Amino acid sequence: MREMVNMVVVLTVITAVSGGILSMLKAGTEYRIENQILKFQKAPAINAIFSDATNDPLKDRFSIQAGEREVTFFPGKLKDGSKAVAFETKGTGFGGDVGLMVGVNIDTDQIVKVRVTTHSETPGIGSRAKDSTDFVSQFSGMNVAKNAFKVKKDDGTISAMSGATVTSRGVCTAARKAKELYMDLKPKIKTRI
């Protein structure tokens, strides 16, 4: 019995102390980690989308509750005075989720630019969605409300990357999700900018 109690006490104490230390460390590094994720994953895409913005989209970011999850929006003031927001959605590609940062002009509902953020597509084939702007630049200027964002094979208007139809479809899925999200949240977004 004594031995039993001893085992329980020792294991409980060790686990509790470990848990305590970790939660302190987690709280201490949380802000830094969030900044690092922004800096290395989202910042390059956002900067490419709002290359001529007059404000700092990263600094002005805000979140809106969409269903169960929170979506972060990065507002950008464009050179011609119109306002835009960028936000990230995900579609399924060949090797997993493809993250797509979509910038939409709120005044005209037109896409400013889209950029791929995170992906695990085949290097040299699907990865061209991120490495080159040939594919993603097709989205620029499209009207979010009027486009279906489908590849030509699926009776859409987007030309898929040759040899990477699945990745192209994944990007389109992300774009469709962005469309849905944007249409749903547009009134809310407008109040925040």
Next chain:
Amino acid sequence: MAQSIVKEFTKGLWKENAPFRVVLGLCPVLAVTKTVENGIGMGLATTFVLVFSNFFVSIFRNFIPSKVRIACYIVIIATFVTIVELLMQAFTYPLFLKLGIFIPLIVVNCLVLGRSEAFAGKNPPHYAVADGLGMGIGFTLSLTVLSAVREILGSGTLTFYETPIQLFGPDFQPFTFMVEAPGAFVGLGLLLCIMNLIESK
């Protein structure tokens, strides 16, 4: 055989070198050694975990009941692995992205648990730290050597701090087999063979 700190430290470097002599902890050895940067990063993360888990296991060795010792060791190891993971995310995020899943997997690296069980649980803290440091540095050096061989042959580069250094001219045809998964086995096999040749002389 008298114990000495120096001896406990140096055995990890050659005589009981983890990947090449006792052939332990092969999962990260094979998986992350595509670039020298990854190899060194993985080695240092493992060294950190080894030193601290050895130290704490050794301090508590008289309090931990032998029947739940493995559970206690794993909790201590997992704590330090999580600390490494959080610190890497906060300070060296690009490296964390590349090592990814292999950082949490240090918890189940038999090298780390093996040292706790075989050494730290039976020896005083200063020996345990020396042992952890030696094993960790031996592990780091092994990963560095293997990843250097693989990267030089496979990509013709050496990567430090995110910047690949081109070693050969533009006419170099990379032997890409070496940076793919099977190349890891071949590279490891060749290095094991060389180590055994040297040892047998």
